[in-house]
Amino acid sequence: xxxxxxxxxxxxxxxxxxxxxxxxxxxIIFGVTRIVxxxxxxxxxxxxxxxxxxxxxxxxxxxxxxxxxxxxAALLVAIIGVVIEVAILRRIYQxxxxxxxxxxxxxxxxxxxxxxxxxxxxxxxxPRAPGFKSFVILFDNRFPTYELLLIAIGPLVLALLWFLFxxxxxxxxxxxxxxxxxxxxxxxxxxxxLFTSVFAFGAGLAGLGGALQLPREAATLHMDLSMIxxxxxxxxxxxLGSVTGAYLAAVLIGILHAFGILIFPKITLVLVFLVMAVxxxxxxxxxxxxxxxxxxxGTATAEPLLRPADRAAKLAGLVALILLAAAPLVTPDYLLLxxxxxxxxxxxxxxxHFMMGPGGMASFGHAAYFGLxxxxxxxxxxxxxxxxEPALIFAPFLAGIAxxxxxxxxxxxxxxxxxxxxxxxxxxxxxxxFQWVELTGGDNGILGVWPSHWAVSKTAFYYLxxxxxxxxxxxxxxxxxxxxxxxxxxxxxxxxxxxxxxxDTMRVQWVxxxxxxxxxxxxxxxxxxxxxxxxxxxxxxxxxxxxxxxVLLGGVQTVSGPIVGAFAYAGLSEQLMKMxxxxxxxxxxSIVLLVVLFPRGLVGGFLALRERRDxxxxxxxxxxxxxxxxxx
Amino acid sequence: xxxxxEISGLDAYYGxxxxxxxxxxxxxxxxxxxxxxxxxxxxxxxxxAVMGLVPPARGEIRFDGQRIEGREPFEIARIGIGxxxxxxxxxxxxxxxxxxxxxxxxxxxxxxHWTPERLFALFPNLGRMRDRPGGAMSGGEQQMLTIARTLMxxxxxxxxxxxxxxxxxxxxxxxxxxILALKGEGLxxxxxxxxxxxxGNVADRAAIIEKGIIRFTGTMAELKAxxxxxxxxxSV
Numbered sequence: 001x002x003x004x005x006x007x008x009x010x011x012x013x014x015x016x017x018x019x020x021x022x023x024x025x026x027x028i029i030f031g032v033t034r035i036v037x038x039x040x041x042x043x044x045x046x047x048x049x050x051x052x053x054x055x056x057x058x059x060x061x062x063x064x065x066x067x068x069x070x071x072x073a074a075l076l077v078a079i080i081g082v083v084i085e086v087a088i089l090r091r092i093y094q095x096x097x098x099x100x101x102x103x104x105x106x107x108x109x110x111x112x113x114x115x116x117x118x119x120x121x122x123x124x125x126x127p128r129a130p131g132f133k134s135f136v137i138l139f140d141n142r143f144p145t146y147e148l149l150l151i152a153i154g155p156l157v158l159a160l161l162w163f164l165f166x167x168x169x170x171x172x173x174x175x176x177x178x179x180x181x182x183x184x185x186x187x188x189x190x191x192x193x194l195f196t197s198v199f200a201f202g203a204g205l206a207g208l209g210g211a212l213q214l215p216r217e218a219a220t221l222h223m224d225l226s227m228i229x230x231x232x233x234x235x236x237x238x239x240l241g242s243v244t245g246a247y248l249a250a251v252l253i254g255i256l257h258a259f260g261i262l263i264f265p266k267i268t269l270v271l272v273f274l275v276m277a278v279x280x281x282x283x284x285x286x287x288x289x290x291x292x293x294x295x296x297x298g299t300a301t302a303e304p305l306l307r308p309a310d311r312a313a314k315l316a317g318l319v320a321l322i323l324l325a326a327a328p329l330v331t332p333d334y335l336l337l338x339x340x341x342x343x344x345x346x347x348x349x350x351x352x353h354f355m356m357g358p359g360g361m362a363s364f365g366h367a368a369y370f371g372l373x374x375x376x377x378x379x380x381x382x383x384x385x386x387x388x389e390p391a392l393i394f395a396p397f398l399a400g401i402a403x404x405x406x407x408x409x410x411x412x413x414x415x416x417x418x419x420x421x422x423x424x425x426x427x428x429x430x431x432x433x434f435q436w437v438e439l440t441g442g443d444n445g446i447l448g449v450w451p452s453h454w455a456v457s458k459t460a461f462y463y464l465x466x467x468x469x470x471x472x473x474x475x476x477x478x479x480x481x482x483x484x485x486x487x488x489x490x491x492x493x494x495x496x497x498x499x500x501x502x503x504d505t506m507r508v509q510w511v512x513x514x515x516x517x518x519x520x521x522x523x524x525x526x527x528x529x530x531x532x533x534x535x536x537x538x539x540x541x542x543x544x545x546x547x548x549x550x551v552l553l554g555g556v557q558t559v560s561g562p563i564v565g566a567f568a569y570a571g572l573s574e575q576l577m578k579m580x581x582x583x584x585x586x587x588x589x590s591i592v593l594l595v596v597l598f599p600r601g602l603v604g605g606f607l608a609l610r611e612r613r614d615x616x617x618x619x620x621x622x623x624x625x626x627x628x629x630x631x632x
Numbered sequence: 633x634x635x636x637x638e639i640s641g642l643d644a645y646y647g648x649x650x651x652x653x654x655x656x657x658x659x660x661x662x663x664x665x666x667x668x669x670x671x672x673x674x675x676x677x678x679x680x681a682v683m684g685l686v687p688p689a690r691g692e693i694r695f696d697g698q699r700i701e702g703r704e705p706f707e708i709a710r711i712g713i714g715x716x717x718x719x720x721x722x723x724x725x726x727x728x729x730x731x732x733x734x735x736x737x738x739x740x741x742x743x744x745h746w747t748p749e750r751l752f753a754l755f756p757n758l759g760r761m762r763d764r765p766g767g768a769m770s771g772g773e774q775q776m777l778t779i780a781r782t783l784m785x786x787x788x789x790x791x792x793x794x795x796x797x798x799x800x801x802x803x804x805x806x807x808x809x810x811i812l813a814l815k816g817e818g819l820x821x822x823x824x825x826x827x828x829x830x831x832g833n834v835a836d837r838a839a840i841i842e843k844g845i846i847r848f849t850g851t852m853a854e855l856k857a858x859x860x861x862x863x864x865x866x867s868v
Binding site for chain 2: 172173175179182183184186188189191
C-alpha cells in the first residue's frame with residue numbers, strides 16, 4: 001500500500017511540472033498584459049511538435065541532440081510568441097477583455113490547422129531522453145528516472161522564476177507593470193518592449209513544458225485544449241498572478257489525477273472540480289491569490305444603455321417572425337434544415353447574451369448547458385423510454401440544475417476569473433459525457449433520439465423549434481426589462497452601489513446564470529431531437545466559442561444582436577466548412593482580423609464613429625456642462 | 633531664452649466631456665509654476681495631457697522647443713519630464729529600493745544626477761526603510777517616495793500633482809521645503825495646487841484654471857494682490 005502511494009505521488013509530481021510551466025507562463029502574461037492567453041495550450045502543443053521534429057532531426061540518441069532539441073524548441077516557441085504578440089495582441093491591448101480572449105482563440109484555431117498541415121493527424125511518439133531511459137527501484141517498484149528528472153525541474157524552474165522576478169531589473173519592471181502599467185510607462189519604461197518580452201518568456205515556458213513532456217506521452221492535436229483547461233484550473237486554484245500558487249496548484253492537481261485514476265478512474269475530473277470548488281469557497285482568489293486591486297473598472301467605457309424595442313424594432317421583429325413562419329412554403333428541404341438549426345442557435349446565443357450582456361458575466365463554457373440539455377433529452381429517451389414531449393420538459397432542468405450548482409461558484413468571481421471557471425466547468429461536463437461510457441456511450445454518443453410521430457416531418461419540427469425558440473427569446477427579452485434585468489445591469493455597472501441599495505448582487509447574478517443555463521438547455525434539447533443523436537462534442541470548447549462569436553458578432557450591447565449574430569455566424573461557418581478543409585484556419589483568421597480591425601466590436605466601432613461626429617458638431621460651450629461632472 | 637514648457641490651444645476630452653478648452657500657458661527654466669483652481673477645473677488633466685496619458689485632441693505642447701503632443705508617455709518621460717501623480721501610485725508590492733529602481737534612467741546632461749543615496753539625504757525617512765514594501769508606508773512617506781521615484785529619472789521638469797493633498801500640516805511644511813530644495817538644484821517644477829498659502833510659499837508664478845480655461849497668469853505677488861481674482865476662482 002505504501003509503495004503504491006509513493007509511486008502515485010511521484011507520478012503526480014512528474015506530471016505537475018509541465019502543467020506548472022504552462023500555468024506560470026499563462027499567469028505571468030496575464031499579470032502584465034491583462035490578456036488571458038487562450039492560445040497558451042497551443043504554444044505548449046507547438047513545443048511538443050517542434051521538439052519532436054528537432055530531436056528527431058538532431059539525433060535522439062545523443063544527449064546534445066535531445067536536450068539541444070528541447071531547448072531550441074522552447075526558443076522557437078518564444079519567437080512564435082513574439083510574432084503573435086507583435087502581429088495581433090499589440091493592436092488590441094485597448095480592446096475589451098472579451099475581444100482579446102476571442103483573438104487568442106482565433107490563434108488557437110489557426111495553430112490547430114497549421115499543426116495538422118505540418119505534422120499530420122497521427123500522434124507523434126516522443127523519443128526517450130538519453131541518459132534517462134532506465135528505472136530506479138523504489139520500494140520494489142520500478143520508477144523511470146526521467147520522471148524523477150521532471151519532478152526536479154518543477155522546483156528548479158520555480159526557484160529560477162523567483163530569482164528572475166526578485167533579483168533582476170526586468171523582473172522588478174514586470175512586477176511593477178503587473179500593478180500599474182501606466183505608471184511604469186510614465187516613468188520612462190517602453191511598455192511595448194516589456195510586453196513583448198513577457199509574452200515571449202511565457203510562450204517559451206509553455207514550449208519548454210511541451211517539449212519536456214515528449215518522453216512521457218505522444219504529441220497529439222488534442223493536447224492544446226486539454227492543457228489549456230487544466231492550466232486555467234491551476235491558475236484559478238493557485239491564484240492569478242502568483243507563480244508559487246501555480247506550482248502548489250499544479251502539484252495538487254497532478255497528485256489528484258494520479259490517485260484519482262487509481263481509485264475512481266471514471267471521475268478524476270469530477271475530483272479535480274471538487275477540489276477546485278473547495279479551494280474557491282475558502283479562498284475565492286485562489287491559494288496564493290489576492291483580491292484584484294481596486295473595484296474601479298479602469299479605462300473601460302460605460303456600456304450604452306439597452307433600450308426596449310421601439311415601434312420600428314417591434315415591427316421588424318414581427319416581420320422577421322412572419323418571414324420565418326412562411327419560409328417552409330417556399331424553401332427547399334435542405335434549407336429548412338439549416339433554418340431549423342439557425343433558429344435553435346439563435347436561442348442558444350440569446351441565452352448566453354442574457355448573462356453576458358445585461359449580466360456582465362462572460363461564459364466561456366456555455367456549451368455545457370446546451371450539451372446537458374441535449375444529453376438530458378437523450379438520456380430521458382434512452383433510459384426512461386420517455387417520448388419527446390416529457391423529454392423536452394425534463395431536459396432543460398438538467399441544464400438548469402447544473403446552472404444552479406456551477407453558477408453558485410461562478411458568481412463569486414468576476415471578469416476573467418469567472419470566464420476561466422465557466423470554461424473549466426464545461427470541460428468537466430464534457431469529460432463526464434466522454435468518460436462515463438456506461439451512461440452516455442462515450443465518444444459514440446447516444447443515437448435514436450427521434451421526435452414524436454407528429455413532429456417527424458421537417459416542416460413540423462421546424463415549426464416546433466421556431467415556436468419554442470421564439471417564445472423563449474421573447475421571454476428573455478422581457479426579463480431584460482423586468483426588475484430582475486434592472487438589478488442585473490445595476491450589479492454589472494456598479495456592484496458596490498447596488499449592494500448599498502439593498503440588492504443581493506450575487507443572488508441576482510446566480511438567478512440570471514441559472515436562467516441562461518436553463519434556456520441553453522432548451523436549445524440543446526431541441527438540437528438533440530433535431531439531429532437524432534447526441535455526442536460529447538456538443539459540450540466541447542469550440543461550441544462554447546461558437547456561442548460567444550454569435551453574441552460578439554451581433555454586439556453585446558444590443559438585445560437583438562445575438563439573434564442577428566447567430567444567423568450571420570452559423571451561416572458563415574457552414575459555408576467555410578464546405579469550401580475548405582482548413583476551415584479552422586480560415587475561421588481563426590477571420591476572428592483575428594475582425595478583432596484587430598474593430599477592436600471595440602462592430603457596434604462599438606459604429607458608436608465611436610458617431611461620437612466623433614457628434615463631437616465636431618457640438619464643439620464649444622454646449623458640452624462644458626459635462627466637464628464639471630466628469631473631470632477628475 | 634525660449635520657454636521650457638509652452639502649451640497653447642490645448643483641448644482634451646474624457647469620453648464626451650470636454651475637459652480642457654484651449655488651455656495655454658508657458659513656464660521658464662528653473663521656474664516653479666503653480667497651476668491653481670478648484671476640484672474638477674482641469675489641473676490634473678493638463679498634467680496628464682503633457683505626460684501623454686490623456687491624448688490631447690487639439691493644441692500644441694512644446695518642451696524645450698520640441699513638440700511632444702501625441703507622443704507616448706515613455707518617450708515623454710525619456711526626454712526629461714517627470715510625473716508625480718496625485719494618487720501617488722506607489723508600487724505597493726515593491727520595496728522602497730525597488731520602487732526607485734523602476735524610475736531609474738541614465739544621467740542627463742545639465743540636470744542633477746540622482747542616486748538613491750542622494751535622495752535619502754533629501755528624504756531621510758526613506759533611507760530608514762529601504763526594504764519596506766510601498767504598501768506598508770504612511771501617506772506622507774508614500775508621497776516622498778513617489779517624488780523620489782520620479783527624480784530617479786533625472787528629469788528637467790517635474791509635474792507635481794497636488795503634492796500637499798491629504799497630508800498632515802507638519803508634512804506639508806516638509807513638502808514645501810523639499811520643493812524649494814529641488815528648485816535650488818535648478819529643477820523646473822509645474823505644480824498643481826488648491827492651497828494658496830502652500831503655493832505662495834514655493835511658487836514663482838501662478839496660472840489659474842477654471843472649467844478647462846486659463847483665467848489668469850502672473851506672478852505670485854500679483855495673484856496675492858488681486859482680491860477679486862482670488863475670490864472668483866479660488867475660494868470655495
